[in-house]
Amino acid sequence: MRASAVPLAAMLSCLAAPLSAQAVPEADLSPEQIGAAAYGLNAQLSCARGDADAPRAALLSADAQVRRVSEDAEGLSAGVRSAFDRFVAEGACGSLAGAGPDDHRRYLEERSDSVRARGEISGLASLLWGAPVSAIVQAHGPPDGQEVDAEAGVLVLRYAPREIFDTPAQLFFVVHRTEGMIGGGYTVPIGLTADCDAIFDRFTGELRERYSRLRPAVRRHNSNRALLFCHALRFGRAEASAVWTAPANRATLSLSLGDEHLHVLYSTPRYAAIRAWQRERTRWRVF
Numbered sequence: 355m356r357a358s359a360v361p362l363a364a365m366l367s368c369l370a371a372p373l374s375a376q377a378v379p380e381a382d383l384s385p386e387q388i389g390a391a392a393y394g395l396n397a398q399l400s401c402a403r404g405d406a407d408a409p410r411a412a413l414l415s416a417d418a419q420v421r422r423v424s425e426d427a428e429g430l431s432a433g434v435r436s437a438f439d440r441f442v443a444e445g446a447c448g449s450l451a452g453a454g455p456d457d458h459r460r461y462l463e464e465r466s467d468s469v470r471a472r473g474e475i476s477g478l479a480s481l482l483w484g485a486p487v488s489a490i491v492q493a494h495g496p497p498d499g500q501e502v503d504a505e506a507g508v509l510v511l512r513y514a515p516r517e518i519f520d521t522p523a524q525l526f527f528v529v530h531r532t533e534g535m536i537g538g539g540y541t542v543p544i545g546l547t548a549d550c551d552a553i554f555d556r557f558t559g560e561l562r563e564r565y566s567r568l569r570p571a572v573r574r575h576n577s578n579r580a581l582l583f584c585h586a587l588r589f590g591r592a593e594a595s596a597v598w599t600a601p602a603n604r605a606t607l608s609l610s611l612g613d614e615h616l617h618v619l620y621s622t623p624r625y626a627a628i629r630a631w632q633r634e635r636t637r638w639r640v641f
Contacts, residue, residue, distance in 0.1 A: 388420060389429070389433020389437065390433040390434070392504035393412055396416045398486065399511075400412040400447075401447035402496075408447055413438045416437075419502050474600045474605065475598065475600040476603070477620070478620045479525060481493060481535060483535055483605070483622055485534050486534050490535065494525070499512040507531045507628075508530055508531070509528075510527070513525040513526065518540055521542055522542070524541050525538070526540065530625075536621075537619070537620060539617065539619040541615045541617055542616040543614065544611070545614050549584070550584040550587060554594050557618065558609060561607065568599070568600060570598045571597045573593065573595045574594045574595075587611055595608065595609060595611070605620070605621065605622050605623070606620075607619070
C-alpha cells in the first residue's frame with residue numbers, strides 16, 4: 355500500500371499499542387515513528403488554534419522538538435516530514451476525524467449525569483478523559499505554553515494562573531496522541547508562607563465534598579516537632595498528601611505539598627504508566 359493511501363488517524367493509531375499500568379509506553383519506537391508522533395501532536399494543536407497554515411506550523415514545531423530526543427536527526431526528521439506529507443494529502447485538519455469539539459460535547463452529554471453517581475474521577479476542568487486538543491482549546495482558549503514528549507506520545511498544554519477554589523493556580527492538561535486527555539491538574543504557589551497547611555486543608559475539604567463517594571488516603575507527618583509544620587516542610591522534614599482512587603475507572607486524584615507549591619494531579623492508569631516510564635527514562639539517562 356502506498357504511504358499516501360494511509361489516513362493520518364490510522365497511521366497514528368498504529369503507533370500506540372494497548373498499555374497496561376505496568377507497561378513501558380512507546381519503548382520500541384523507531385526515530386521515524388517518534389518523528390511522526392511529534393508531528394501528529396503538533397498538528398492537533400495547530401488545527402485547534404486555527405493556525406493559518408496548520409500543516410506548516412506543525413512541521414516547524416515538530417522538527418525543532420525531535421532534534422532534542424535522539425542523535426538520529428535524519429531518521430526523526432524523515433518521520434516528521436513523512437507525517438506532514440500524509441497530513442496534507444488527507445486534507446490537513448479535516449483528516450482529524452472524531453477530534454472535533456462537537457464530538458466531545460456529545461460525549462459529555464451522554465456521560466455527565468452518571469459519572470459522579472458511580473464515584474468516578476472522570477476528568478478535570480469540565481472536560482472528561484479522552485477530550486481532544488480541540489475541545490480543551492475551545493473550553494479554555496489557546497494554551498500559554500506547550501511541551502511535546504514524542505517518545506511518550508503526549509502533549510502538555512499549560513495555562514496562565516487562574517482562580518481555583520478562590521486561589522491562583524496554574525492549570526495543565528496532558529493529551530495522548532490517540533487517546534486524548536489522560537491527565538492534568540494544577541499547581542498552587544504557596545511560597546514560604548506559614549499557612550501552607552491551611553491551604554492544603556482547604557483544597558482537601560473542597561475535593562472531599564466534590565468526590566463525596568470516595569474516601570481519600572490522607573497522610574500528614576512532621577519529623578521535627580521543634581519546627582512548625584510549614585517550616586519543617588521547607589527543610590524536607592514534613593509531608594502532606596491526600597489520594598483519591600476511583601474503583602470504577604482506576605483514575606486517581608492526588609494532592610501533595612512540596613517545593614513551595616501545592617500539587618494537584620488527576621491521572622488515568624495510562625498516564626500513571628507513562629509518568630513511571632518517564633521517571634525511569636530520566637534515571638537511566640543520568641548515567
